[in-house]
Amino acid sequence: xxxxxxxxxxxxxxxxxxxxxxxxxxxxxxxxxxxxxxxxxxxxxxxxxxxxxxxxxxxxxxxxxxxxxxxxxxxxxxxxxxxxxxxxxxxxxxxxxxxxxxxxxxxxxxxxxxxxxxxxxxxxxxxxxxxxxxxxxxxxxxxxxxxxxxxxxxxxxxxxxxxxxxxxxxxxxxxxxxxxxxxxxxxxxxxxxxxxxxxxxxxxxxxxxxxxxxxxxxxxxxxxxxxxxxx
Amino acid sequence: xxxxxxxxxxxxxxxxxxxxxxxxxxxxxxxxxxxxxxxxxxxxxxxxxxxxxxxxxxxxxxxxxxxxxxxxxxxxxxxxxxxxxxxxxxxxxxxxxxxxxxxxxxxxxxxxxxxxxxxxxxxxxxxxxxxxxxxxxxxxxxxxxxxxxxxxxxxxxxxxxxxxxxxxxxxxxxxxxxxxxxxxxxxxxxxxxxxxxxxxxxxxxxxxxxxxxxxxxxxxxxxxxxxxxxxxxxxxxxxxxxxxxxxxxxxxxxxxxxxxxxxxxxxxxxxxxxxxxxxxxxxxxxxxxxxxxxxxxxxxxxxxxxxxxxxxxx
Numbered sequence: 420x421x422x423x424x425x426x427x428x429x430x431x432x433x434x435x436x437x438x439x440x441x442x443x444x445x446x447x448x449x450x451x452x453x454x455x456x457x458x459x460x461x462x463x464x465x466x467x468x469x470x471x472x473x474x475x476x477x478x479x480x481x482x483x484x485x486x487x488x489x490x491x492x493x494x495x496x497x498x499x500x501x502x503x504x505x506x507x508x509x510x511x512x513x514x515x516x517x518x519x520x521x522x523x524x525x526x527x528x529x530x531x532x533x534x535x536x537x538x539x540x541x542x543x544x545x546x547x548x549x550x551x552x553x554x555x556x557x558x559x560x561x562x563x564x565x566x567x568x569x570x571x572x573x574x575x576x577x578x579x580x581x582x583x584x585x586x587x588x589x590x591x592x593x594x595x596x597x598x599x600x601x602x603x604x605x606x607x608x609x610x611x612x613x614x615x616x617x618x619x620x621x622x623x624x625x626x627x628x629x630x631x632x633x634x635x636x637x638x639x640x641x642x643x644x645x646x647x648x649x650x
Numbered sequence: 651x652x653x654x655x656x657x658x659x660x661x662x663x664x665x666x667x668x669x670x671x672x673x674x675x676x677x678x679x680x681x682x683x684x685x686x687x688x689x690x691x692x693x694x695x696x697x698x699x700x701x702x703x704x705x706x707x708x709x710x711x712x713x714x715x716x717x718x719x720x721x722x723x724x725x726x727x728x729x730x731x732x733x734x735x736x737x738x739x740x741x742x743x744x745x746x747x748x749x750x751x752x753x754x755x756x757x758x759x760x761x762x763x764x765x766x767x768x769x770x771x772x773x774x775x776x777x778x779x780x781x782x783x784x785x786x787x788x789x790x791x792x793x794x795x796x797x798x799x800x801x802x803x804x805x806x807x808x809x810x811x812x813x814x815x816x817x818x819x820x821x822x823x824x825x826x827x828x829x830x831x832x833x834x835x836x837x838x839x840x841x842x843x844x845x846x847x848x849x850x851x852x853x854x855x856x857x858x859x860x861x862x863x864x865x866x867x868x869x870x871x872x873x874x875x876x877x878x879x880x881x882x883x884x885x886x887x888x889x890x891x892x893x894x895x896x897x898x899x900x901x902x903x904x905x906x907x908x909x910x911x912x913x914x915x916x917x918x919x920x921x922x923x924x925x926x927x928x929x930x931x932x933x934x935x936x937x938x939x940x941x942x943x944x945x946x947x948x949x950x951x952x953x954x955x956x957x958x959x960x961x962x963x964x
Binding site: 468471472473492493494496497498500501502504507508509510511512513514517520521522523557560564 | 715718719850851852853854855857858860861862863864865866903907908909
C-alpha cells in the first residue's frame with residue numbers, strides 16, 4: 420500500500436463569520452491523483468490553500484509529508500510540497516529567464532516550460548505572452564519546485580483553466596507523470612471529464628465533503644445533477 | 651561583464667565623478683579652496699546627500715517590493731512625515747535636550763517613522779495594496795498637519811521644522827551632526843540589500859512566495875523596520891524629500907530589469923546620484939537664493955517620472 424503523504428481530518432475554516440470548510444476529511448497517497456470538484460464557492464481553493472499551509476487559522480488535523488503544514492517553517496515546507504494558485508500573477512514584468520531564476524532549479528523551470536510547449540524566447544516578458552502561456556510559465560515554476568517529485572505533495576488549483584486543449588493535455592500528462600514518480604497530487608478542477616480520469620474524486624458542496632471515492636462511485640449522475648444543477 | 655554588473659559599475663563611476671563635481675561647486679565659486687577649506691566645508695553636505703539618497707532609493711525600492719506596487723514610496727505612505735513628526739514632538743517637548751544629545755533626533759525620527767509604518771500596516775491590514783497606499787496618503791496628510799501645528803505652537807522649533815518640511819536641512823550638515831544619521835543610512839542600506847531574494851519571490855504573490863520557502867511575515871516585518879530606519883536617517887539629513895524613493899527604483903528597473911539583486915543596489919546608487927545632483931544644482935545655479943534639494947528633486951523628478959510612467963516596463 421502506498422504511503423499517505425497528505426491527510427486531513429475534521430478540517431474546518433471560518434471566513435468573515437461564514438464556514439467555508441466544514442469538517443473535511445481526506446487522504447492522498449504517493450502515486451495517486453485526486454481531483455477536488457464542486458460548484459463555484461464550494462471550498463476547493465480554500466481546501467488546497469489549507470493543505471498547502473497557507474491558512475494557519477484552519478482547524479482540525481492536517482498532516483503533509485509527516486508534519487503539520489500550519490506549524491512548519493516555510494523553507495522546510497517548500498521541500499515537501501509544491502503549489503500552483505488558481506490565478507498566478509507577478510507584480511513585475513519578469514522575462515522568462517528572470518522568472519526561471521526564482522525557481523529552486525532554473526534548469527528544471529526551462530525543462531518544464533518546453534515540456535508545456537512554451538518555446539518562446541527566454542528574453543520574452545510575461546506581458547508579451549498570452550494568458551495561457553503565462554499560466555504554463557507559472558505552472559513550470561511549480562513543477563520545477565517539485566524536484567524529483569518522489570514523496571512530495573503537488574497541489575494544483577485549476578491548472579488547466581485558460582489553456583487550449585493541446586496544453587491542457589500536456590499539463591494532464593505532467594500531473595500523471597509526477598504521480599508515477601511518487602508524488603501525491605491533489606487538483607481542484609471544474610473539468611469533470613478530466614476528473615473522471617483521476618484515481619479518486621472528492622466532491623465539495625458549501626464547504627462539506629458530499630462524496631469521495633473512485634470517479635464512477637463518487638460522480639454519480641444524481642450527485643452531478645444535485646451539485647451542478649444538471650450540468 | 652554582464653549587463654546588470656556593467657550598469658552598476660558605470661553608475662558607481664558616474665556617482666564618484668558627480669561627488670567630485672559637487673565638492674568643487676557652490677556659492678563660493680568653483681574649486682576646493684586654496685588649502686582645501688571649501689572642500690572641507692562642502693564635504694559633510696555631499697556625504698549627507700549621498701547617504702540620504704542611497705537610503706531613499708533603497709527604501710523606496712524595498713517598499714515597492716513589499717507592497718508589490720510601483721507607486722509605493724515612503725514619501726507617499728507617510729513614513730517620512732512620521733519621522734519629521736517624531737522630530738517635531740521631541741523638539742516641542744525638550745528642545746534643549748534634543749540639541750544636547752546627538753542621538754536624540756535620529757531616535758525620535760525612527761520612532762516616528764516606525765509608528766507611522768505600524769499604523770500603515772495595522773490600518774491597511776487585509777486590504778488591497780491600493781487601499782494600503784490610500785491609507786498611507788491619509789497618514790502623510792495627518793503627520794504633515796501635526797508637524798505644522800507644532801511649528802505654529804512652538805516658535806523656537808518653527809524655523810527648523812519649516813525647513814525640514816521643505817527638505818532644506820542639507821545646508822546645515824556638519825560631520826558632527828550628520829555622522830550618526832549617515833551611519834544609520836549605510837546600515838539600513840546594507841540590511842535592505844539582503845532582502846533581494848525574498849522581494850523577488852514576493853512579487854509572485856504572498857501564497858506563491860510562501861510556497862517557494864519565503865517567510866512572508868518576516869519579510870514584511872523586516873521591510874517595514876528597515877524602511878523606517880532608512881527614512882528616519884534620511885529625514886534627519888535632508889528633511890522631507892519626495893520623488894527619490896519613487897523615481898530611483900523606476901529608473902533602476904528600466905535599466906537592469908525587476909530582479910532585486912541588481913535593481914536594489916542600482917536604485918540606491920541612482921537615489922544617491924539624484925539627490926546629490928539636485929542639491930548641487932540647487933546651491934550652484936542660484937547662489938544668492940539657493941533652492942532646497944527637495945524642490946530641485948521635484949523639478950527634475952516630476953517630468954522624468956511622467957516620462958518613465960508613460961513607458962511600459964512594469
